[in-house]
Amino acid sequence: xxxxxxxVCTLGPAVNSRVKIKALVDAGMNVARxxxxxxxxxxxxxxxxxxxxxxxxxxxxGVLVDLQGPKFRIGKLSGDVISVKAGQSLIIGPEPGAxxxxxxxxxxAAIHPSCRLLLGDGDVELRxxxxxxxxxxxxxxxxxxxxxxxxxTLVGKIFDTACVTPKDLEDLQQAVLADVDMVxxxxxxxxxxxxxxxxxxxxLESTASICAKxxxxxxxxxxxxxxxxxxxxxxxxxxxxxxxxxxDVPIAQKKIIEKCSIAGKxxxxxxxxxxx
Numbered sequence: 001x002x003x004x005x006x007x008v009c010t011l012g013p014a015v016n017s018r019v020k021i022k023a024l025v026d027a028g029m030n031v032a033r034x035x036x037x038x039x040x041x042x043x044x045x046x047x048x049x050x051x052x053x054x055x056x057x058x059x060x061x062g063v064l065v066d067l068q069g070p071k072f073r074i075g076k077l078s079g080d081v082i083s084v085k086a087g088q089s090l091i092i093g094p095e096p097g098a099x100x101x102x103x104x105x106x107x108x109a110a111i112h113p114s115c116r117l118l119l120g121d122g123d124v125e126l127r128x129x130x131x132x133x134x135x136x137x138x139x140x141x142x143x144x145x146x147x148x149x150x151x152x153t154l155v156g157k158i159f160d161t162a163c164v165t166p167k168d169l170e171d172l173q174q175a176v177l178a179d180v181d182m183v184x185x186x187x188x189x190x191x192x193x194x195x196x197x198x199x200x201x202x203x204l205e206s207t208a209s210i211c212a213k214x215x216x217x218x219x220x221x222x223x224x225x226x227x228x229x230x231x232x233x234x235x236x237x238x239x240x241x242x243x244x245x246x247x248d249v250p251i252a253q254k255k256i257i258e259k260c261s262i263a264g265k266x267x268x269x270x271x272x273x274x275x276x
């Protein structure tokens with residue numbers, strides 16, 4: 001039977017060998033995603049070299065480098081991980097003494113009493129209370145483990161930050177040197193974000209395809225314009241689930257896929273496909 005759906009696999013420590021990457025290729029991997037939020041370029045270059053060796057001329061394996069984007073993260077925790085229980089009181093913020101340090105100025109300025117913070121993939125939710133200097137009291141609405149450098153989301157808030165960060169530019173330069181096939185841009189808001197990335201890639205003389213990761217309401221609202229300038233779209237279900245009610249994610253997902261099909265653009269459905 002001809003398989004019309006392609007398989008994208010994210011590489012990581014669990015497949016950090018030529019033998020294990022070959023097993024992915026033999027199992028049907030079509031695209032290898034390399035997440036720039038983790039790891040280093042020495043390791044990534046080795047993965048790409050193995051992929052090029054193992055790739056068939058008849059069915060070549062595509063290499064997709066996923067730029068981190070303007071991700072907000074918590075800082076270093078004591079012991080690198082803490083266990084949080086529902087109802088527990090915590091201190092969050094940039095000042096010493098915070099149980100959960102949050103230092104990035106954009107999100108610190110936006111935190112206020114009664115707002116909701118989601119940590120990691122949203123497993124732990126905090127309800128913010130009164131200020132204590134620059135820090136805030138917070139109460140956990142759910143239980144779970146919190147780890148150093150996990151992502152933090154302020155529910156309902158989109159920050160006006162550059163889509164391509166200095167780290168992304170460094171990763172982009174390395175990706176172009178490695179001659180990757182696709183570059184994914186995180187937290188796309190509008191078609192202008194794609195145009196800006198294309199200008200950067202043109203200066204680097206790269207012809208790699210651009211993938212827009214749709215993970216915000218703004219991106220969904222501007223999807224028609226984004227589709228005019230992008231090559232591929234990724235439905236980032238995990239981050240969409242932090243930006244909207246989780247019941248709305250499948251509806252948004254189907255809407256995005258339908259518009260991509262009409263526009264003739266490949267679309268990747270990603271994140272937690274097996275959990276649901």
